[in-house]
Amino acid sequence: MLRELISGFRSLSIIGMCKNAGKTTVLNRMIYELRSAGVRLALTSIGRDGESTDVVTGTSKPGIYIYEGTIIATASDMLAMCDITKEVLSSTGFSTPLGEVAVLRARSDGLVQLAGPSMTAQLAALTEIFESFGADMTIIDGAISRKTLCAPAVSEATVLCTGASYSRDINAVVNDTAFAAELLTLPLQTLWSREEIDSPGAPKLRFKMEDGTTRALPDSLRLADALRMREYAGVKGIFVLGAVTAALLKPVLQGGADIRNVEIAALDGSKLLFDRGIREKLAIRGARLAVAHPVRVAAITVNPVSAYGFDMDGDELLSRMKELTGLPVVNVRADGEDMII
Amino acid sequence: MMDFSQQTNIGFRYVTDALETDSPLGRARVTSMRFFEPGEEAELLTELSNVKLAADTLEEYSEEYSRVERILMTLKDIRRSLESLREATLSEVELFELKRFCLASVYLSEAFAKLLLKAPIKGISITPETAALDVLDPEKTRTATFFIPDSASKELLSSRKDKRAIEEKLRRAQSGGERTKLMAERSAIAAREDAEERRLRSLICEGLRPYIDDMLSCINNIASLDFTLSRAKLAAKYGACMPCLTDNEIDMAEMINPRVRDSLYSRGRAFTPVSISTPAGATVITGANMGGKSVALKTLALNALLVKAGMLPFAKRARLPLFSEIFIVSEDMEDVDRGLSSFGAEIVQFNETLAGAESASGICMILLDEFARGTNPEEGAMIVRAVTRKLNASRHICALTTHYDGVAQFASAHYEVAGLRDMDMAEVAREIASSGTEGGADIIASHMNYGLYPATGSESCPRDARNICALLSLDPSILEDIR
Numbered sequence: 001m002l003r004e005l006i007s008g009f010r011s012l013s014i015i016g017m018c019k020n021a022g023k024t025t026v027l028n029r030m031i032y033e034l035r036s037a038g039v040r041l042a043l044t045s046i047g048r049d050g051e052s053t054d055v056v057t058g059t060s061k062p063g064i065y066i067y068e069g070t071i072i073a074t075a076s077d078m079l080a081m082c083d084i085t086k087e088v089l090s091s092t093g094f095s096t097p098l099g100e101v102a103v104l105r106a107r108s109d110g111l112v113q114l115a116g117p118s119m120t121a122q123l124a125a126l127t128e129i130f131e132s133f134g135a136d137m138t139i140i141d142g143a144i145s146r147k148t149l150c151a152p153a154v155s156e157a158t159v160l161c162t163g164a165s166y167s168r169d170i171n172a173v174v175n176d177t178a179f180a181a182e183l184l185t186l187p188l189q190t191l192w193s194r195e196e197i198d199s200p201g202a203p204k205l206r207f208k209m210e211d212g213t214t215r216a217l218p219d220s221l222r223l224a225d226a227l228r229m230r231e232y233a234g235v236k237g238i239f240v241l242g243a244v245t246a247a248l249l250k251p252v253l254q255g256g257a258d259i260r261n262v263e264i265a266a267l268d269g270s271k272l273l274f275d276r277g278i279r280e281k282l283a284i285r286g287a288r289l290a291v292a293h294p295v296r297v298a299a300i301t302v303n304p305v306s307a308y309g310f311d312m313d314g315d316e317l318l319s320r321m322k323e324l325t326g327l328p329v330v331n332v333r334a335d336g337e338d339m340i341i
Numbered sequence: 342m343m344d345f346s347q348q349t350n351i352g353f354r355y356v357t358d359a360l361e362t363d364s365p366l367g368r369a370r371v372t373s374m375r376f377f378e379p380g381e382e383a384e385l386l387t388e389l390s391n392v393k394l395a396a397d398t399l400e401e402y403s404e405e406y407s408r409v410e411r412i413l414m415t416l417k418d419i420r421r422s423l424e425s426l427r428e429a430t431l432s433e434v435e436l437f438e439l440k441r442f443c444l445a446s447v448y449l450s451e452a453f454a455k456l457l458l459k460a461p462i463k464g465i466s467i468t469p470e471t472a473a474l475d476v477l478d479p480e481k482t483r484t485a486t487f488f489i490p491d492s493a494s495k496e497l498l499s500s501r502k503d504k505r506a507i508e509e510k511l512r513r514a515q516s517g518g519e520r521t522k523l524m525a526e527r528s529a530i531a532a533r534e535d536a537e538e539r540r541l542r543s544l545i546c547e548g549l550r551p552y553i554d555d556m557l558s559c560i561n562n563i564a565s566l567d568f569t570l571s572r573a574k575l576a577a578k579y580g581a582c583m584p585c586l587t588d589n590e591i592d593m594a595e596m597i598n599p600r601v602r603d604s605l606y607s608r609g610r611a612f613t614p615v616s617i618s619t620p621a622g623a624t625v626i627t628g629a630n631m632g633g634k635s636v637a638l639k640t641l642a643l644n645a646l647l648v649k650a651g652m653l654p655f656a657k658r659a660r661l662p663l664f665s666e667i668f669i670v671s672e673d674m675e676d677v678d679r680g681l682s683s684f685g686a687e688i689v690q691f692n693e694t695l696a697g698a699e700s701a702s703g704i705c706m707i708l709l710d711e712f713a714r715g716t717n718p719e720e721g722a723m724i725v726r727a728v729t730r731k732l733n734a735s736r737h738i739c740a741l742t743t744h745y746d747g748v749a750q751f752a753s754a755h756y757e758v759a760g761l762r763d764m765d766m767a768e769v770a771r772e773i774a775s776s777g778t779e780g781g782a783d784i785i786a787s788h789m790n791y792g793l794y795p796a797t798g799s800e801s802c803p804r805d806a807r808n809i810c811a812l813l814s815l816d817p818s819i820l821e822d823i824r
Contacts, residue, residue, distance in 0.1 A: 068508075076434045083531035085501060087488035088437035091417070102434045107488065108501065109508040110531065 002026070003033040005299040005328050006159065011127055011138040012298065013155035017177055020165035022303030022332040027141055028065055029332065030159075034137070035067045042130035044073040044101075044116035045141035046123070063111040064141075070106045071135050073126050075099045075115040084110035089133055094122045103129055114141055123154045157296040158184065162321075163303030163332075164312045173302075173317065178324040179276045181297050186272075189265035189290035191237040197267075197292050204241050208263075210234035224251035227259065237263040246274040253281050260286035268293040299328045342376065343646065347669060351639040352600035353646050359599065360571040363413035366560055367567025376649045379663050379703030382586055388569070388651045391462045393583045395573030396653070398460040405456040406570070412449045413567050416442065420560060423553050430543040436477060437487035439549070439556075443474035444485060446559055453566065465565050470556055476548040493541050500534040572652050581653035585660045589704050591645075591738055592618035594658035598640040608783075613791035614657075615640045617740070621704070622753040623733035624740045626793065629760025629806070633791035634742040635671070637758070638708050641740065642669050645706050662738070665703035668694040671710035684715040691728075698737050707732065707739040714744065726751055749796065759790035766808065773812055781813045 006012055014030075016023040027043075034041055043066065066072065066084065076099035079086065085108040094101040094117040101117050103126075117123060127138045140155055162177040191208045203216035205223060211234065217226055226232045240248070244266045252259065264282070266272055268291050282289065302321055304314035314331045321329045348354050362368045377385040399406055419442050422435045431439070447469040456462075475481065480490055491498045507527045514520045575581075579599050595614035602612035615637045617624070626634050644654040645667050654661075670690050672683050691712070698705040712728060713721040722745035729751040732739040741748070749755035769788050773781045807823050 067512075076432060079433065083528065083535065085504070085534065086433055087486050088433050089486050091434055091438055093417070100434070102437075105486070108504055109511065110527075 001033060002030055002159075002299065002301075002330055003037055005330070006030060006157070007034070007037060007039070009137065009156045009298065010131075011140065011155040011157075013140040013142055013158045015142040015158055015160055017160065017162040017173075017180060018166040020303070020307035021161040021163045022301060022305075023141065023161045024064060025303065025332045026159060026161055026301045027139065030139065031064070031066055031070070040069060040071075040134055040136045041066075042071040042073070042127075042133075042135035042138045043112075043114060043141065044123070044126055044130075044138070045114035046116060046118050064114060065109070065111055066106055067109050068106055071103060071130055071133055072106065072112055072114065073101050073103045073116050073130070074113065076102050078113040078115045079104075082110065082112040084108050084112060090129060092117075092122075092126065092129065094119075094126075101126070103133070105133065116140070120154055127154065155295075157298040159298055160184070160300045161303070161332075162300065164306035164310055164317075165303070165308060168306075168310045170312055170317060170320070173312070174320045174324055175276065177300060177321065179279065181300060181325050181327060182279075183272045183289075184269035184295045185297055186269055186289050186291045186294060188294050189237070189239070189263060189292055191263055192239055192265065192292070197239070202241055206239045206241075207232060207235045208237040208239070210236055222251060223248055224255040224257060227252060227257035228255055233258075235262055237265060239265045240271070241267065243271050243273050246278055249274055249278050249282065253278070253285065261288070262286075263288045263290050265290040265292060267291065269295060297327055299330055300325060301330045301332050303332050305333055342666060343642075343669065348646070350671075351642045351646070351669065352598045353643055353650075355600035355603075356575070356643070356647065356652070357650075360568075360575055362567050362571045363410050364416040364563065364567050365418040366416060366564040367413070367571060369418065370564040370568040371571070374650055376646075377651060377663060379665055382663055385648075385651060385663060386586065387464050389583060389648075389653060391464065391569050392572045392576060392651075392653055393581075394460050394462060395569055396576040396581065399573055399577050402456065402459045405452070405459055408452045409449065409456055409566070410570065412445055412452055413563070413570075416445055416563065420557065423556055423560075426546055426549060426553055430539070430546045433487055433489075433538075433542070436542065436545065440474065440477040440487050441485060442556070443470040443477060444483065446470040446563075447474065449563065462566075462569065465562050465569070467562055467566065468555070468559055470552065470559055473549055473552040473556060476545055476552075489538055489541050489545075494537060496537045497534065497541065500530055500537055504530045504534055576653045576655075579655045580657075581655050582657060582659055584648050584654050584656075587660050587662050589621040589662055589736060589738065590619065590660070591641075591662070592658065592660040593641065593644060593654070593656050596640050596644050596654065596656040596659075598636065598643055599655060601636055601640070610787060615793050617641060617756060617793055619738060619740065619754045621736055621738055623729045623751070624738075624754040624756065625729065625749040625752040626740060626742045626756045626758070627744070627749065627796065628742075628758030629789070629809075632758035632760040632789060634758055635710050636791070637756075637793050638669070638671075638710050638740060638742055642667055642706070642708055662704045664706045664738075665701035666697055667706040667708075668697065669708040669710065670694055670712065671708075672715065682715070684713065687712065687715070698735070705737040707735075707737055709739070709741040711742055711744065718745065721745060722747060755796040756793050757796045759792050759794055763790060764788050766812075769812060773814075785809060785812055 014023055014027055031041060043064070071089070073092070074082070075096045078098060079102070084106040087105040087107050088102060089105055090103040092101045092103060096115060096117060098115045117126065123140060130138050160177065160181055162173060164173065166173045166176065196214065205217040207215045207217065209215060217223060227235065244264065264287055272289070279289070300321055302317045304312040304317050314333060318329050318331045357371060357374065360371050362371060417438055419438050422431060422438060425431065446467065450467045450469040453467045477487070480492070489497065491501055504527060507523055507530065511520060511523045511527065514523055579597060594616045596616070597612055597614050605612050613633070617637070626637060628634050644656055644659065645661060645664055647654050648659070648661060649664060649667065670687060672687060691709070694707055698707060709728070713724045716724070725741065725743050725745050725748050729741060729748050733752055769784060772784050776784065810823070811820055
């Protein structure tokens with residue numbers, strides 16, 4: 001049961017490791033389970049989701065089936081594809097390529113297509129609107145791609161969906177998912193104040209020195225070069241606004257700079273764009289990773305059935321994932337009937 | 342008429358940008374602002390006295406005003422939906438927005454009626470769009486959401502009932518196969534419901550069509566109200582007066598220019614208000630460098646243009662005609678793209694101004710800032726004298742700033758900026774010495790008297806330039822040579 005893992009959160013996001021990870025199946029199951037718990041649910045997505053055929057791969061996709069009383073936010077062009085009886089509650093003024101986002105209450109059960117806003121601030125505002133109409137819990141369906149990961153920043157917890165569609169190799173599925181979960185749940189950074197992090201116009205890359213002072217990385221210097229200079233010998237921490245990429249870190253690792261006990265921090269786990277190898281090398285060299293907005297991973301769901309025909313052993317996938325992450329793991333194809341319509 | 346960059350230069354755009362409207366309808370009115378033409382005096386005075394009334398009563402009746410403003414803030418611009426309603430059937434979201442607008446018009450008309458009891462604003466009437474609202478909300482629930490009720494038609498009721506029955510079965514369905522079958526059935530009924538809703542929506546739209554023009558006129562009145570309130574708030578902020586329209590003379594007391602004022606204020610300095618009265622013909626303004634002659638001219642242009650745009654002038658007293666056109670010829674506004682030298686461009690611009698003023702039906706305001714300053718002083722002075730003679734004979738109101746001697750004798754009025762006339766040179770020199778030369782210009786500015794005074798006696802321009810050079814530590818050998 002997913003319900004015990006996700007109840008109690010004001011807002012929850014669902015993110016997928018790949019297409020066909022079973023994200024919509026998970027969403028449908030949550031809706032189904034939360035209905036019997038009497039939770040007044042509100043739903044939206046980052047960008048478009050919920051179409052019956054996957055636009056990218058052409059495989060058939062489940063629709064999102066909601067129950068009477070659920071509140072949804074979706075772009076106005078999507079309304080014709082929602083077969084619930086609709087009550088329009090609000091027009092938000094958030095525009096998307098599919099029209100302005102409207103907020104509706106379902107006056108019957110039915111299928112919906114979600115296409116919500118994609119800006120973090122708008123998603124946060126939408127959660128407020130939902131609550132003003134009496135929602136107990138907001139679920140944000142993240143589309144696939146890196147930007148989907150901005151969903152955790154506006155939700156209290158996240159459910160990470162993965163499965164056989166990610167890779168033919170079960171090791172890759174397990175290891176990469178565990179790594180994504182690890183990045184999302186990195187600890188809170190320890191060196192920077194709220195004001196320093198949120199200050200507008202802050203430099204892209206800042207150092208916190210041993211004596212507590214802050215310095216910006218000059219445009220003329222690469223991070224790797226700066227860290228080798230005497231001037232920057234007392235660096236305690238680095239804060240990167242924007243992405244922390246492999247291209248940024250590789251020269252540091254190769255350059256032999258002393259990064260023992262240096263805290264490398266980003267805004268949230270979605271800004272860390274490097275692979276496990278780099279993560280391990282950083283650990284060996286004694287650097288710590290941290291984020292300004294840590295995210296709680298409420299559960300990992302696995303879908304052992306691949307859209308491309310390479311199915312996996314569900315039990316093995318489940319137990320290995322559990323073992324490696326220490327997080328609750330649910331097989332979306334296992335217990336009970338599929339909620340797929 | 343002044344182009345955009347000229348409007349920006351005199352501080353007019355700064356004022357319009359500072360107008361705080363509450364709704365997109367008011368904002369649209371600001372962006373499509375119109376200028377009043379001679380002949381429309383009565384209409385202009387009604388608008389201006391509304392703005393004045395609101396500005397004077399904003400504080401006293403703040404409760405009534407803020408109730409109106411709170412409703413204005415909820416409004417969206419639905420004009421596009423109303424236009425498409427003429428031909429097409431609107432979506433449920435568009436109908437929702439229409440209903441929200443009609444509801445808001447009901448609340449707004451009540452709030453506005455209460456305000457009118459206190460502040461009798463004329464010429465704006467907010468009618469509640471109840472007839473249109475009844476079409477959108479036949480059961481008169483007046484809820485702020487849009488929903489077509491089951492009772493709207495028999496077919497709607499029956500399709501929704503059938504749909505619900507299947508949904509109940511679906512909730513209890515045990516097997517995937519059963520569910521798939523039920524879903525197929527459900528989707529057929531949902532299509533029936535959808536078709537019926539669409540039919541009902543088109544009926545609603547048909548019912549709304551007779552009220553489109555009423556609603557557009559309501560929007561127009563709301564925009565006028567919002568625009569009026571925004572002008573009143575700005576007038577209250579900077580201090581403004583009700584102007585008196587004259588035939589062909591101006592008498593302006595203590596005008597300010599918000600852009601210059603705010604910029605001085607942010608540097609800890611005050612703006613010296615500008616007063617000027619002139620009959621038709623030419624007025625000459627002379628005075629020291631750095632003395633604020635150009636600012637005086639821009640402030641005059643700004644306030645005349647504000648009145649033309651239906652805004653109160655920022656002044657203590659304002660008597661002026663409703664100008665046909667306001668021209669300002671200035672080197673810092675010239676169009677460099679035309680590839681003329683600054684002097685050439687100025688002459689071309691002045692020609693166009695003269696031609697424009699000639700063909701104008703009413704009185705124009707013509708302002709020349711340091712005309713012909715780019716040429717040699719001897720010829721420059723001759724040009725400006727001739728131009729002054731020409732302008733002084735015209736029916737328009739013209740003002741020129743100049744450095745040249747012997748110009749004022751050809752004008753009907755002569756003003757000068759006091760400049761450094763009353764300044765204690767030794768005191769300023771000490772101040773500059775103690776702060777280092779970099780702050781010199783600022784210190785001089787803080788001692789400069791920017792006031793505009795009717796010129797007394799001496800015909801020639803004041804000789805402050807050398808004093809300023811001395812204070813700013815120009816090379817002593819040069820300074821000695823100037824004497």
